[in-house]
Each structure stands twice: as structure tokens, then as C-alpha cells.
Amino acid sequence: MLTTLANSPEIPRPLGGVGDVTGSALCYKPHRPRLRQRENTITSEVTVEDDCISAYWELKAKRDVNTVICRLDDGFTTCRVERLGNLTPDELVLTLPANEPRLAFYDLPFATVDGTRQSQVLLVSWLPEKATSQSRAAYSQALCALVDKLDGSELSIRAREVADLAYDRLASHARAGKQTGDSVDGIDSATTPGGPGLALPET
Template sequence: MTSAISVEDRCIDAFNELQSNRHITTVLYRLNDNLDTLILDYEGNLTHDELLRTLPSDPRLVAYELCFADRDGSRRAAIVLISWSPQGVSPEQMAAYAAVYVALRDQLGGIDLFVEAMRQSDLEYDRLVRAART
């Protein structure tokens, strides 16, 4: 693994599409096989349940529009950046994904919630909504 991980322009473009136009609700990113470039893995619309079913056994970074009702009943949305690192991931992969997650946190604007998840229970809908409301 090289010391610097590059991010394909399409990754940023997909996030900007999610953020500004809201034509998509979900963007999944993955590192290439050399662990030196972040690439776009998926761009589209997924419900929360579909997102959970889509997460592979390999690490991913996910930008996701979480829609929910606020305490007063008004409709809200929060953009969540998720670092998905399931158990069994190699130390090299963990280090690479941790580095690119920090880089994306610093590079992308307009993210309301940052989540690091190792199990699907870390991404339960109610848990994310509670965090987004604070």
C-alpha cells in the first residue's frame, strides 16, 4: 500500500450529486485491489433495509441520505458518512480504509453524521436517527 491514497473524481462527483440534487440517496465507495485508489462502487437509491442487505463482507465507505421524522413530526434528512469495516478484515485493509475515511471527512462538506461500523447493529435505523437528531 502506498502512503497516499488517491480519490477518483467520480467519487466526489457522486457525493455532490447526492448532496445537491438528491436524485440519489446512496453512494458506496471501495478501494481498488492495490489499496491505493478510492473508486466508485455503487450510486443509486437504496432504502435503509436495502443498504444493510447490500453491504458486503469487505470494507466500504458509504455516503447515505438518512430520511426520518423529527420529534415534532417534520420530515428531515441527514447525510451520513459510514465507514463499514466488518470483522475479519486484514490489518492492511483496516489501515487503508481508516486513512481514506479521514481524508473524505476532511474533503467532503455537508456531512451531518459520521459513523464507524463493524456490524450491522451499528447501523440500525433507530440508532442512526437518534444520532442525527442530536
């Protein structure tokens, strides 16, 4: 359909190309409804299923799991649990898809600077560069909805590549979060939509 419209002699091709909605103001009207539909999809409210919250509390209770991975349905409207498990940090990396976002709770064990063994529940927002911009935006909305239902003791981490999930890097940020308390007050809340968060430094 797009090819037919673009090749029609009655409708000029936009300067930025068929799919371009960011460059020129000369984008012609047949693409406007498509842009509005995409925006509505991204900004629609995301519903968090109760199983996500139940799994979070099960993880915090130190029962049978240390990992909860959540995903959105194909319409980007509902967030539900995809997988529960006991994973090492390396296994967590292997479990996350290379080209799709995910949200994951992970109970990370680490040692403080004085050698004390502790743990910190991380809320990992996995937004790989290979994912579509629409899916990344939808998972950002889901993150907001999820954080609103939690108790504030989780430490939010944004990751865009595998290196961001290396154990040493996660442990470093967990130690930084513990220094300010479980509520991670004082960490720049602007880095994670809808709540406190900690952005990983650019590499």
C-alpha cells in the same frame, strides 16, 4: 517460503509463531522486511477519485440517488465509486460485503423529536470485524482523504456489525447530529480520523 525459513535449522522459530510480530522481541530478521512492507502499504497516501466527490454533490442535490458506495482498489491506493442507487436502510445493509470494508454516503430521512421530517447525509465507515486489519487500516486512511474534500456537513458514522446500521440507531445519531448543526461541531472528533465523527456505542 515462510515454512522453509521457519523450519531451517539455522534460523530459530520465534516464540510467538511464524506470523507473530506483536508478542516477543525475539522475532527474527527474515520477517522484518515483510513487516515494513505491510506498514508502508497501510500508511501510503490514498487518492480519492473525482467521481466520489461528484457523486457526493449529486446526492446532496437530491437528484437521482440517496446512496453512494465507495471502495478502494486492490492496492489500497485509490478510492472510487463502486455503486450509486436509491436504497432503503435494509438494502444498504444487504449491499455492504460481510468481510470487506466500504465507505458509503447515505441520505437518511428521519423525524425530529417534534415530528418534523428532515434528512441527514451520513458518511458510513463500514469496518466489519471479519475484514483484515490491513484493509481496515487502509479504509481509515481513505476516510481521512475523503473527509478533507467534503464540505463538513456530513455526519460520520463507524459501523462494525449489521446492528450498527439499524434504521432506529442511525436515526438516533442523525437527530443528535442535527442538534449541533450540520457541521456536527461538538461531537468528539477523535472518533473519526481526519474530521468530525460519531462513534456508535459498543454492543
